[in-house]
Each structure stands twice: as C-alpha cells, then as structure tokens.
Amino acid sequence: MYDVEEEYCKYLKQLGGRIISSDKPIGEIREARVSMGITQDELGRLMGVRRETISRIETGAINPTFTFINKFCRTITVAKIVRDFQAIREVYKLDGKDVPSISRGILKPYFDIPAGELDIIFKIGVRGYQKSRNKIIKNMK
Numbered sequence: 411m412y413d414v415e416e417e418y419c420k421y422l423k424q425l426g427g428r429i430i431s432s433d434k435p436i437g438e439i440r441e442a443r444v445s446m447g448i449t450q451d452e453l454g455r456l457m458g459v460r461r462e463t464i465s466r467i468e469t470g471a472i473n474p475t476f477t478f479i480n481k482f483c484r485t486i487t488v489a490k491i492v493r494d495f496q497a498i499r500e501v502y503k504l505d506g507k508d509v510p511s512i513s514r515g516i517l518k519p520y521f522d523i524p525a526g527e528l529d530i531i532f533k534i535g536v537r538g539y540q541k542s543r544n545k546i547i548k549n550m551k
Contacts, residue, residue: 412498414491421487429479439479440468442486446493446538456485456527485531488523492535497543 429438443453443464450468454461457478466472474482502508523531 412494417494418487418491421490422483425486426479426483429483435474435479436468436470439474439482442482443468446486446489446534448486448489448534452530452534453482453485456530457481485527489531489535489538492532493539496536496539500543 425438425442429435429442432438443450448456450464451461454464457464459478463472467474467478
C-alpha cells in the first residue's frame with residue numbers, strides 16, 4: 411500500500427536535492443512549478459508573495475531564500491501526494507476495490523496547511539494527475 415510518509419520524504423528529498431545541488435536552481439523551481447501545472451499566481455498565493463515575485467525568482471532577478479525553497483518543496487510535495495492519491499483511487503476503482511480517500515487530516519502531520527491553501531493544493535494535485543494520468547497509473551500498478 412502507499413506509504414504517505416515514505417513518499418512524502420522521497421519527493422521532498424528529490425526536489426530539494428535537485429534545487430540545492432543545481433547550477434541553476436531557478437530553472438529547477440520553474441520546471442517543478444510547470445510540471446505540476448501551477449501558475450505563477452497560484453504559487454504566489456501559496457507562498458505568500460505576489461506573482462511578480464515568483465516571476466522575478468524564475469528569471470533570476472532575485473534569489474529565492476532558504477525559507478522560500480523549503481516552503482516551495484513542501485508545497486509541491488503535498489500536491490504530488492494528492493496527485494498520487496487520485497491515481498490510487500482510479501486504480502482501486504478499476505480493480506473493483508474499496509476506494510481510499512485523502513483528507514486534510516492525512517496531510518496534517520507533514521505540513522501545516524491553512525484551509526484556503528490546501529484547497530488550492532488539492533486542485534493542483536488533481537490537475538497534475540489528469541495531465542499525467544496514464545503514466546501515473548502505470549507506475550501505481
């Protein structure tokens with residue numbers, strides 16, 4: 411079965427490692443945002459900054475702080491967990507099994523997310539799943 415803590419730690423380490431060890435961390439930030447289908451406006455709301463700040467980070471006009479990178483990695487990771495749960499639900503449905511669900515409570519131990527931000531992250535996770543549905547389902551089986 412899917413281990414939320416294990417997957418959370420795996421995704422967080424992968425993304426954080428890629429950003430921190432990269433010669434071009436801003437490129438890694440942009441790539442992660444785009445791959446999850448997150449707009450600069452959505453990311454700005456989640457990070458507590460304006461869209462223009464996200465744009466300036468992604469173009470290299472300003473450097474992201476460690477606090478920004480930390481919150482960014484956690485936000486993307488939670489969206490990936492939601493995305494994975496969407497795939498799990500579909501695989502279970504296809505196999506005629508009971509469908510597990512993801513709730514705000516399951517994410518609470520990993521990331522203290524205000525309700526409004528969690529709603530945005532859920533939408534992003536579902537959107538990210540729909541974009542990569544076939545690949546994700548194949549990996550889940």
